[in-house]
Structure formats: structure tokens, C-alpha cells
Amino acid sequence: MDETLRKQIDAWTETDEHGRIVDMLGQISPEERDSEATGLLARAYNNLGEYEKALELLDSIEEEEAGDTNWNFRKGYALYFLDRYKEALACFKKADELTPEDEDTIEFIRSCNSHLPFRKRVKDFWKWFTDNEEELSRIVENRGQLDGGDAVEFVTAGTNLIDEDVHFNLGGDYEFTFSVEGNTHLFYLYPYIVSQMPAQFKDKWHFFPFNQGTDxxxxFGMYGANVDMAQVQVSAAYQEDINAFNIHFYEEQLCSLEEAQSYNAYYIMMEIMLGEGLSYQYIASVERADAPLENMIKLPELRAYITDTLKAHGKEIFDNPQQVYTSYRFEPQENEELRFDVMAGSSCFQPLVANYYNGSTELFDRLNGFGAQAVFIAFPYENKEKGDGKKVLDFRYELEDRLAAELLEPEGLGLLLGGAIGTGTCYIDLLLFDESAFMEKIVPFLKDYPQYHFYLSDFRQGSDLCRLYETEDDESEE
Structure with missing residues (x-):
């Protein structure tokens, strides 16, 4: 493209004169217009809200430009505003792959995912399962006789309706086990999938949200080593102050592998034996031993040892992280971001809280990738007199109970993750499985508490605040 023309187009773009760009480039015949000019014309149509025209132009140069960041972004943009969110998401993901960390691209990815809510994805999965249950039964009943790759491919077509990163195992007796594989966020998603299983399958199929463990x-073969689980020796030192165990392991073949391979193989073996939930909840650290240690036990005995030790110390045993709330305390800080005034809180998802304060969006984005939104409700309170803190804390507990019992649980809208109290603001932490449906219900719900002003924020720093209350001006406009 002529450099002078390109500069003029850029200038018109800066001043929002997109119609002039259309007039200029529209005079060039499609045969004479190169792919760069066609892409810029499509961008102008996007900016004018004529997304179908933009899409048609972009499709005409797909062969030349499909590997270009701008082409993928522009096509994603057009598809997004045509409410074709799944197709738009694929384009934005490709743009992000080509040019990582672009803020606009990341925001569109997040928005696409929020328009493809986890609750809807789960419904789609169970519809697929219902439609294909006969074939799925045949796969289970003929394990070992059918091509394993074909069976996995068939089931993956269903789990991909939830997300392409869903992993699973099909077992005998109609067992379907989702696999967390070290991805913490999945402990907060997979149980919901299992809870939504249609009633007609509950007497036949056995679904598990994560690996349950075995004795x-x-x-077990990995990295060229073939290890009998019973030959792996472990010691487990219980630390009551953190209610978890420090593990040492030894097995000659396993410990002769390169360090990273050795640890990776052991973690997989341990999770197979303990179950993913128990392993996540109660294993504090793992160290490879150079030789057998005193009082080591066989790996298949570790599960019973851990549960017996916990019971002996009067501890209740949980294998689902959603069930365990941990308290935390902070020293309030001066900061423009919310939550830095927090004095104390509790959460069943501590890594998400840690991500927030570290400025990381890793867990937020992983949840968002499944169409689930980690958010918190914030509401300021008066903290002038003695007793104000206790008063608002009691109110927060009451509100949390109502949110869980009346909104989140009955309609499958999400989970209550915890809450916190700051020097002047209270916070309620949620994981939403359908943000749009939640937003329709939360404002009327909060009308019962006119003494507070409520706001919603994504569980990440720098997020915009959404007002969850109506003012007199709002009501007068209706």
C-alpha cells in the first residue's frame, strides 16, 4: 500500500472518520486492492458497526492473512459483535498466540468466555451425554476390544463442549472420572458438572469430580522406568500446625531418573493412590530420599496412614477443597486497589486470594477459560464507633448465607468462596457459573438492604467496578 495513503488512513482512524476510509478504499476494485487495504477497509467497517461487511472482506483474504494477528483480531471483533462468541473466541485466541499479552485481545477473550457461561456448557455436555449414552455404554462394556484412540476421541467431542482442557478416565462399572492433574481451579468446577448429572443415569453411571484414590x-511406567507401586517407600511426617504431611519417597528406579522426571512421576503415582483431593489438601511438601529411611511404609499404605493419623488428632477429613475454609489476617495497606484494606478473611480458595495480592490473573483466567467468573461483592460501611466492625461482620455472614441458599445453590449460579472485612469495606467472594443470570437476580435481591451500596468486581487488580444498587435517578427513569 502507498505510504501516503496509509498515513491518511491512520489519521482518519485516529479522528474516528471511518466513513472517509470506506469511501477512499471502496473506490479501489477488489481485484486491485491488496490484502492490507482490504484488512483496513474491514477495520473501518468494524468501527462503523457494519460487522457483516467487515466479515465478508476478512473472509476474502483468509488464505493470505490467517496467520496474521490483525486479521484474527479484526475477524474476532466482527464475530463478537455479531454475538458469535465461540467463533470470536477462537480468533482472539489465535491472535493472542501470535502476539501474546496484548491487553485488548485478553479482554475480548475474557468477555467471550463470560458470554459462554460454565453453566450453559455443562448443560450442553449433559445433553450430549444423554444423546450418546448408548454408545458410551458400549465403549465401557467393550473396553479392551475397541480402539482406545477412537473411544477417547468420541468422548472428547463431548467434554470439549465444556473446554478443550478437560481430562477424564473411563473405567469399568460405568465409571467416569474427571482428572484435575494438578490444576487447582478444577477442584471448584468439576464437582458442579457431576452434580448436574440427569437423574435417569444415577443408578447406572458413577461420575467422580476427581481421582478418588486406591489401595x-x-x-506404573513412565520415563522408561516401570515401577511397582508397592516397591515405592514413603515416610509421612505430620505437622499439626498446618494439618498436613511432609513426604519423603524412595524407590531405586524412580530415584535414578532425572530430578524433574522423578518428582513428576512420583506426584502422579501419589495422586493415583491418595486421590487428587486428599493429595491436594494434606500434602505440604515432597522430597526425594537418597536411600530408604527408617519407618518408611509402602505407597499403597499411605492413604490409610494419613486418614488414621488425622483421626487420631481429632481432625475431620476432607478430600474436596471447597469444604475447607482457611482464615487469614493482613495488615491494612494504603493502596488504590480494593482489598488492600483487609484486616481478616476466610476462603476455601486461598490460591485465588494469593493471586490477587500478587497481581497475578493466572487462576482468574483459567476459571474464565471455562466460562466461570471469580468475582467479589464489595460494600463500604461506617466504621466510626465501637461495635461497627462486629455489626457489619454479622451482616456479612447473614448475607453470605442468603446468597448461597437462595441464589447460588438452587439455580446452579456458582459458589460462595469466602469473604473478608477491611477497615471501611466488606467483601464477599464468589465463583459464578453464569454471570449474566446472576446479574439479573442480584440487584433485586440486594434491595432488601438499602442501608448499603454494593459493587461487583472481577477477582483481579485493575478491574472495573459494577454498581449493584439503584439510585433514585435510576428509578425515576423507569
Whole structure:
């Protein structure tokens, strides 16, 4: 493209004179217009809200430009505003792959995912399962006789309706087990999928939200080593102050592997034996031993040892992280971001809280990738007199109970993750499975508490605040 023309187009773009760009580039015949000019014309149509025209132009140069960041972004943009969110998401993901960390691209990815809510994805999965249950039964009943790759591909077509990163195992007796594989956020998503299983399958199929563990010994092969589980020796030192165990392991073949391979193989073996939930909840650290240690036990005995030790110390045993709330305390800080005034809180998802304060969006984005939104409700309170803190804390507990019992649980809208109290603001932490449906219900719900002004924020720094209350001006406009 002529450099002078390009500069003029850029100038018109800066001043929002997109119609002039259309007039200029529209005079060039499609045969004479190169792919760059066609892409800029499509951008102008996007900026004018004529998304169908933009899409048609972009499709005409797909062969030349499909590997270009701008082409993918522009096509995603057009599809997004045509409410074709799944197609738009694929384009924005490709743009992000080509040019990582672009803020606009990331925001569109997040928005696309929020328009493809987890609750809807789960409904789609169970519809697929219902439609294909006969074939799924045949796969289970003929395990070992059918091509394993074909069976996995067939089931993956269903789980992809939730997300492409869903992993699973099909077992005998109609067992379907989702696999967390070290991805913490999945502990807060998979149980909901299982809870939504249609009633007609509950007497036949056995769904598990994560690997449940086993006491049986068997051979395990990885990185060229073939290890009998019963030959792996472990010691487990209980630390009551953190209610968790420090593990040492030894097995000659396993410990002869490169360090990273050795640890990776052991973690997989341990999670198979303990179950992913128990392993996540109660294993504080793992160290490889150079030789057998005193009082080591066989790996298949570790599960019973851990549960017996916990019971002996009067501890209740949980294998679902959603069930365990941990308290935390902070020293309030001066900061423009919310939550830095927090004095104390509790959460069943501490890594998400830690991500927030570290400025990380890793867990937020992983949840968002499944169409689930980590958010918190914030509401300022008067903290002038003695007793104000206790008063608002009691109110927060009451509100949390109502939110869980009346909104989140009955309609499958999400989870209550915890809450916190700051020097002048209270916070209620939520994981929403359908943000749009939640927003329709939360404002009328909060009308019962006119003494407070409520706001909603994504569980990440720098997020915009959404007002969750109506003012007199709002009401007068109706």
C-alpha cells in the first residue's frame, strides 16, 4: 500500500472518520486492492458497526492473512459483535498466540468466555451425554476390544463442549472420572458438572469430580522406568500446625531418573493412590530420599496412614477443597486497589486470594477459560464507633448465607468462596457459573438492604467496578 495513503488512513482512524476510509478504499476494485487495504477497509467497517461487511472482506483474504494477528483480531471483533462468541473466541485466541499479552485481545477473550457461561456448557455436555449414552455404554462394556484412540476421541467431542482442557478416565462399572492433574481451579468446577448429572443415569453411571484414590498396588511406567507401586517407600511426617504431611519417597528406579522426571512421576503415582483431593489438601511438601529411611511404609499404605493419623488428632477429613475454609489476617495497606484494606478473611480458595495480592490473573483466567467468573461483592460501611466492625461482620455472614441458599445453590449460579472485612469495606467472594443470570437476580435481591451500596468486581487488580444498587435517578427513569 502507498505510504501516503496509509498515513491518511491512520489519521482518519485516529479522528474516528471511518466513513472517509470506506469511501477512499471502496473506490479501489477488489481485484486491485491488496490484502492490507482490504484488512483496513474491514477495520473501518468494524468501527462503523457494519460487522457483516467487515466479515465478508476478512473472509476474502483468509488464505493470505490467517496467520496474521490483525486479521484474527479484526475477524474476532466482527464475530463478537455479531454475538458469535465461540467463533470470536477462537480468533482472539489465535491472535493472542501470535502476539501474546496484548491487553485488548485478553479482554475480548475474557468477555467471550463470560458470554459462554460454565453453566450453559455443562448443560450442553449433559445433553450430549444423554444423546450418546448408548454408545458410551458400549465403549465401557467393550473396553479392551475397541480402539482406545477412537473411544477417547468420541468422548472428547463431548467434554470439549465444556473446554478443550478437560481430562477424564473411563473405567469399568460405568465409571467416569474427571482428572484435575494438578490444576487447582478444577477442584471448584468439576464437582458442579457431576452434580448436574440427569437423574435417569444415577443408578447406572458413577461420575467422580476427581481421582478418588486406591489401595491396590500395580505397575506404573513412565520415563522408561516401570515401577511397582508397592516397591515405592514413603515416610509421612505430620505437622499439626498446618494439618498436613511432609513426604519423603524412595524407590531405586524412580530415584535414578532425572530430578524433574522423578518428582513428576512420583506426584502422579501419589495422586493415583491418595486421590487428587486428599493429595491436594494434606500434602505440604515432597522430597526425594537418597536411600530408604527408617519407618518408611509402602505407597499403597499411605492413604490409610494419613486418614488414621488425622483421626487420631481429632481432625475431620476432607478430600474436596471447597469444604475447607482457611482464615487469614493482613495488615491494612494504603493502596488504590480494593482489598488492600483487609484486616481478616476466610476462603476455601486461598490460591485465588494469593493471586490477587500478587497481581497475578493466572487462576482468574483459567476459571474464565471455562466460562466461570471469580468475582467479589464489595460494600463500604461506617466504621466510626465501637461495635461497627462486629455489626457489619454479622451482616456479612447473614448475607453470605442468603446468597448461597437462595441464589447460588438452587439455580446452579456458582459458589460462595469466602469473604473478608477491611477497615471501611466488606467483601464477599464468589465463583459464578453464569454471570449474566446472576446479574439479573442480584440487584433485586440486594434491595432488601438499602442501608448499603454494593459493587461487583472481577477477582483481579485493575478491574472495573459494577454498581449493584439503584439510585433514585435510576428509578425515576423507569
Amino acid at each position: 491396590a498396588s500395580f505397575s
